[in-house]
Amino acid sequence: MIKFLKNRIPVVLLLLTLQATIAQDYWSRITKRPSVLALEEGFNTIDAGDFRLKLVKSSQTVAGLFPVSVPEFDFTPGDRLAVRDKDSLFHLGDLNLRLRIPGETWKNYTTATKRSAVEALETSGNILAAADLANTLPDDIPLSVKRYYEMKDGSLVMRFELTNTSASDVEIGALGIPMIFNNILEGKSLDEAHAQNVFFDPYIGKDAGYLEVKRLHGNGPDLLVLPEENMSFEAYRPVLEDPTPRSIVFEGFHEWMAHSKAYAETDWEGVEQWNRPTSQILRPGEIRNYALRFVLTDGVRQKPEVLREEKRPVAMGVPGYVLPMDVHALLFLQYGENIEDFEVEPEGALKIEREGTTASGAKKFRVTGKRWGRSRVTVHYADGLEQTIHYNVIKPEEEVVKDFGHFLLTEQWFDEKGDPFHRNPSVISYDYEEKRQVTQDSRAWIAGLSDEGGAGSWLGAVMKQLVQPDKEEVEKLQRFIDETLWGTIQHSEGPQKYGVKKSVFYYEPEKMPAGTYDKNVNYGTWAAWDKKGADDVGRSYNYPHVAAAYWVMYRLARYRDGLVTNHPWEWYLEQAYRTAVAMQKLAPHYAQFGQMEGTVFLNILKDLKRENYSTMAADLENRMKERALHWKSLNYPFGSEMPWDSTGQEEVYMWSDYFGFDEKAAVTLNAILAYMPVMPHWAYNGNARRYWDFLYGGKLSRIERQIHHYGSGLNAIPVLTHYRKHPEDLYLLKVGYGGLLGAISNITEDGFGPAAFHSFPSTLKIDGLSGDYGSGFFGYAVNSATYITRDEDKGWLAFGGNCTVKDEKIEVQLTTAGKNKIYLAPEKLWLTLDAGTFKQINYNPQSGEVELILNAKDKYTPVAYLSAGSITKKLPYEKERGAYKIPLKKKTVKVKL
Known part of the structure; x- marks a missing residue:
C-alpha cells in the first residue's frame, strides 16, 4: 500500500498521512486507557487576579488557565482534557522528583504516573486551593508533598511544600515542574491554531530565568512564568515519558528544573549543561518550598517592563x-x-x-x-x-565565512569520476562525526543534491560567494553549474525544462550495477525514492535554491571583472528568471505557499528592472502578485506543506510588503515575533521555532526544538526589513540581529556548517550532518549588515560594528563578513554596495554629514557600486543601474554624503 501511494501522491502528503495515522494510533491507545481524573466529579473555578483558574476537583491539577481579558482563551490544553485524563499524562500542577538517601541510588517520583484523588486541605487567607499529594505518589517516598495555589502581591503562585518525613537526610537530585501549556497543534487549521494554541520559550538563567508563553499570532495576552521561591531555572528537560504523541504537530512538553544533578550524573553524563547542576539536602523534619509565579503581559514587547515591575533582573x-x-x-x-x-x-x-x-x-x-x-x-x-x-x-565573521567556504569546497567537494548518479562535480552532504562525504542515505535527498537536506551544502557554497567571493571557489562552482546543476539537478530540455528534481540519487537496485547500494543503509522506507519519485519536479521548495545559485552568479558576473568566466551575466539572470517562472508552472500546488529563501525571487525581480528587462520583469511580478493576492485573502497566509511552519513567513512578508499589503505584512511579522524570542541566551535569542527537521535533514533524528535551524536566518530578513521602515523600534533590531548571528553561530572552528544544534540536555551539541544548513546561510548572506542607532537611555549602539564616540561624532568600524551594507537609523539611510566593501562610517549627528571609507580595490573589484537610499546630495560619480560607480584605488577611498 505504501509503495502504491508513494508513486501517486506528493511525498510530503504521504508523510503527513503516515504521521497522522501514527498519531491517531497513539491517541487511540491513550483513549483506551481508563480515565483516572474523575472528571465527572466536576471542577473548581477560582478568580485568581488576572486569571480564572480552573482545577480538576479530584486531582487539583489545572484544567484551565484563562486570562480575564480574553475569557474564552485557555493557556493549557484543556480542550483535550477528556482524552488526556489518563495515568502518565502530565498536567500543570504535577511535580517530578529524583531523590536518594545517602548510600542509595537515585529513585524517580512523579505525581503523574498513577493518579488517585488527592486530599484537599483547608484554605484561608490568600490560599485559593491546597492538597496533600501523598495519594498520587509511591508509598516509599521519604517526603511529604503538598501543593498550594495562592495569591501573592496580586499574582497567582503555585507552591510545593516538601517536608522530610524520614529519619535520614534526603537529597533532592532533580526537581521539575512540567510546563503543560497548549502547544498541541494536531487536528487544528491555521486559524484554529492561532486562536487556541501557544508556544513557549525558556530563559534558562537560574534565579533570573523565566518561561514566556505566547499566542501564535503574537498579539497577546501572553503569560510569563517567573521563579517565586527556590525555583532557579537550572535546566529545561523534555518530558519524554508523557505519551502524548510527538510529531510535526506537537513539539512535546518540557519541565522547569530547579535541581538537575541526578540527571547530570546519569542520563546526561558527560554533557556540559547550560548551568551547573545542583541538588538540595533536606534534613529530617526540614521543610522547603518551591514556587512559581504566573504573570500576564500584553505581549512580547512588554516583557522587560513586566520584569522590572516584578523586581526581576x-x-x-x-x-x-x-x-x-x-x-x-x-x-x-x-x-x-x-x-x-x-x-x-x-x-x-x-x-x-x-x-x-x-x-x-x-x-x-x-x-x-x-x-x-x-x-x-x-x-x-x-x-x-x-x-x-x-x-x-x-571567530570574527569574516573568518567564519572564509572557513565555511573553504570547508565546503574542499572537504565537501565531490568529484568522483563515474558516479552513477552524475553528482560530480558538486558540494555534497557531509557527516562531521564520521569525517566523510555522504554519498548514500536512506533519505534520497540527503545524498541527492536537492530538497533542503541535499541542496543545503552547495547552496551555502554559492551564497558564500555573495558575501566573500573567492576566484578558486567560483571556478569550482562554475563547473558545478555547467556539469551538474543545469541538466542533472535541473531539466535542460523537454516539457519539464527548468524543472528541479527532488533528488538525483534514488533507489532502484534492480536497474543499477551490483554493489551500487550500501547494504548497511535501510532503504525500506518511504524516503528511499525510486527514480520516478526522485525525478518529480512538483515540489516548489527546490526551486529557490537553484534560482539563488543563478542570481548570485549573475551578481558576481555583472559587478566584478573576470571573476565569472563560463557565462555572461545575461545568461545567469535569465536562468534565474526562468527557474522562478518554472516553479509556478511545474510545481503549482506547493507554490501557493511561501517558500524558504523566497526573498530571492524579489531580488531577481529588482535586478530585472535595473537591467530594463521589462517583459521578464512584468511577467515575474504578475506571477508573484497572483500568489500575494492569494495570501491577502487568508487570515494567516503562511501555511506550507506542514500543518504549521516557520519558514513561509519570510517570503509572505517580503511580497506583502512589496505590493503594499500592509495588513498581511503586519500579521506575518507579529507571528514571526511570537516564535523568535529575545533573551540573554545565545541559543534562544532570535531562534525561530523549528522542531521536526532533524527527522529530514539531521543525523540524530528526533522531534526536538532545534537551535538556530535555517528559520533563524530566514526570518531575520523580514524582521530587519521592517526595522528599516521603523528604526525607532529597537525591539525589532534585537530580534532580527539575534536571528542573523544565530545563522552562523553553529559553524565549527574549521568551517563545517551543521543542520542545527540539539537542545535536549542529554545532547547540547551540533548535529553531525550538514543537512539543510545552506538555507540558513542564505539568510545571513542576503541580510548581513551593520546597524547604527541611538537609544535614548543606552546611547549609541552598533550591531555589526564597533562604535566610538569622539567629540560627539560617531565612528563605526564594520565587523560583518561582507562589509557591504550599513543602516544609519537616525537618518533612515540604507547604504549598500553591489561591489566593494566599507571599512568605516563617520557620522556627525549635528550636521547630518556622513563620510564613508571604502576599502582598496582588488584584482576583480576595481569599482564600487554604491546605492545610498534617498540622499539629496548629488555625488560626483557616474550612475549605473541606480548605483554610483566609484573607482577604487590601492588605498582607501573617502566618500562624503
Whole structure:
C-alpha cells in the first residue's frame, strides 16, 4: 500500500498521512486507557487576579488557565482534557522528583504516573486551593508533598511544600515542574491554531530565568512564568515519558528544573549543561518550598517592563549573545541590587569591563570574546540572586565565512569520476562525526543534491560567494553549474525544462550495477525514492535554491571583472528568471505557499528592472502578485506543506510588503515575533521555532526544538526589513540581529556548517550532518549588515560594528563578513554596495554629514557600486543601474554624503 501511494501522491502528503495515522494510533491507545481524573466529579473555578483558574476537583491539577481579558482563551490544553485524563499524562500542577538517601541510588517520583484523588486541605487567607499529594505518589517516598495555589502581591503562585518525613537526610537530585501549556497543534487549521494554541520559550538563567508563553499570532495576552521561591531555572528537560504523541504537530512538553544533578550524573553524563547542576539536602523534619509565579503581559514587547515591575533582573546584550571575537559587545543589566561580581566559565573565555550607568540605572559593561565556544557568565547580586547569561564566542565573521567556504569546497567537494548518479562535480552532504562525504542515505535527498537536506551544502557554497567571493571557489562552482546543476539537478530540455528534481540519487537496485547500494543503509522506507519519485519536479521548495545559485552568479558576473568566466551575466539572470517562472508552472500546488529563501525571487525581480528587462520583469511580478493576492485573502497566509511552519513567513512578508499589503505584512511579522524570542541566551535569542527537521535533514533524528535551524536566518530578513521602515523600534533590531548571528553561530572552528544544534540536555551539541544548513546561510548572506542607532537611555549602539564616540561624532568600524551594507537609523539611510566593501562610517549627528571609507580595490573589484537610499546630495560619480560607480584605488577611498 505504501509503495502504491508513494508513486501517486506528493511525498510530503504521504508523510503527513503516515504521521497522522501514527498519531491517531497513539491517541487511540491513550483513549483506551481508563480515565483516572474523575472528571465527572466536576471542577473548581477560582478568580485568581488576572486569571480564572480552573482545577480538576479530584486531582487539583489545572484544567484551565484563562486570562480575564480574553475569557474564552485557555493557556493549557484543556480542550483535550477528556482524552488526556489518563495515568502518565502530565498536567500543570504535577511535580517530578529524583531523590536518594545517602548510600542509595537515585529513585524517580512523579505525581503523574498513577493518579488517585488527592486530599484537599483547608484554605484561608490568600490560599485559593491546597492538597496533600501523598495519594498520587509511591508509598516509599521519604517526603511529604503538598501543593498550594495562592495569591501573592496580586499574582497567582503555585507552591510545593516538601517536608522530610524520614529519619535520614534526603537529597533532592532533580526537581521539575512540567510546563503543560497548549502547544498541541494536531487536528487544528491555521486559524484554529492561532486562536487556541501557544508556544513557549525558556530563559534558562537560574534565579533570573523565566518561561514566556505566547499566542501564535503574537498579539497577546501572553503569560510569563517567573521563579517565586527556590525555583532557579537550572535546566529545561523534555518530558519524554508523557505519551502524548510527538510529531510535526506537537513539539512535546518540557519541565522547569530547579535541581538537575541526578540527571547530570546519569542520563546526561558527560554533557556540559547550560548551568551547573545542583541538588538540595533536606534534613529530617526540614521543610522547603518551591514556587512559581504566573504573570500576564500584553505581549512580547512588554516583557522587560513586566520584569522590572516584578523586581526581576533585566539584561540586554548588543549585538546579542553570539559574539564574534573582534566585536566590542555591550551588556546592560538592570536590577534593584548591586552586582557583587561576575564569574566567567570557562575561565578567561570573556573579558567584562564596567563602563558606567545609564540614566535609567542600567549598569553598562563591555564584553569581549577571548575563547571560541560556549561560555557562561554568572552575575552575583548583593541579595544572593544569581543570573546566568549564555554567550557563544565565534571567530570574527569574516573568518567564519572564509572557513565555511573553504570547508565546503574542499572537504565537501565531490568529484568522483563515474558516479552513477552524475553528482560530480558538486558540494555534497557531509557527516562531521564520521569525517566523510555522504554519498548514500536512506533519505534520497540527503545524498541527492536537492530538497533542503541535499541542496543545503552547495547552496551555502554559492551564497558564500555573495558575501566573500573567492576566484578558486567560483571556478569550482562554475563547473558545478555547467556539469551538474543545469541538466542533472535541473531539466535542460523537454516539457519539464527548468524543472528541479527532488533528488538525483534514488533507489532502484534492480536497474543499477551490483554493489551500487550500501547494504548497511535501510532503504525500506518511504524516503528511499525510486527514480520516478526522485525525478518529480512538483515540489516548489527546490526551486529557490537553484534560482539563488543563478542570481548570485549573475551578481558576481555583472559587478566584478573576470571573476565569472563560463557565462555572461545575461545568461545567469535569465536562468534565474526562468527557474522562478518554472516553479509556478511545474510545481503549482506547493507554490501557493511561501517558500524558504523566497526573498530571492524579489531580488531577481529588482535586478530585472535595473537591467530594463521589462517583459521578464512584468511577467515575474504578475506571477508573484497572483500568489500575494492569494495570501491577502487568508487570515494567516503562511501555511506550507506542514500543518504549521516557520519558514513561509519570510517570503509572505517580503511580497506583502512589496505590493503594499500592509495588513498581511503586519500579521506575518507579529507571528514571526511570537516564535523568535529575545533573551540573554545565545541559543534562544532570535531562534525561530523549528522542531521536526532533524527527522529530514539531521543525523540524530528526533522531534526536538532545534537551535538556530535555517528559520533563524530566514526570518531575520523580514524582521530587519521592517526595522528599516521603523528604526525607532529597537525591539525589532534585537530580534532580527539575534536571528542573523544565530545563522552562523553553529559553524565549527574549521568551517563545517551543521543542520542545527540539539537542545535536549542529554545532547547540547551540533548535529553531525550538514543537512539543510545552506538555507540558513542564505539568510545571513542576503541580510548581513551593520546597524547604527541611538537609544535614548543606552546611547549609541552598533550591531555589526564597533562604535566610538569622539567629540560627539560617531565612528563605526564594520565587523560583518561582507562589509557591504550599513543602516544609519537616525537618518533612515540604507547604504549598500553591489561591489566593494566599507571599512568605516563617520557620522556627525549635528550636521547630518556622513563620510564613508571604502576599502582598496582588488584584482576583480576595481569599482564600487554604491546605492545610498534617498540622499539629496548629488555625488560626483557616474550612475549605473541606480548605483554610483566609484573607482577604487590601492588605498582607501573617502566618500562624503
